[in-house]
Amino acid sequence: MEQELTMQELIALMNDSDGELLIHVEFGEEADTDGEKTGSTE
Numbered sequence: 001m002e003q004e005l006t007m008q009e010l011i012a013l014m015n016d017s018d019g020e021l022l023i024h025v026e027f028g029e030e031a032d033t034d035g036e037k038t039g040s041t042e
Helices: 007-016 028-037
Strands: none
Touching: none
């Protein structure tokens, strides 16, 4: 599942989580290339 969210939404999600929370973050050129492959429109 891919989802974009703000820092405030991320903090709320972390605070509401009772169990483990797995977060995958991509920065830089690889993230840009990935977005193009999945048809992301920014």
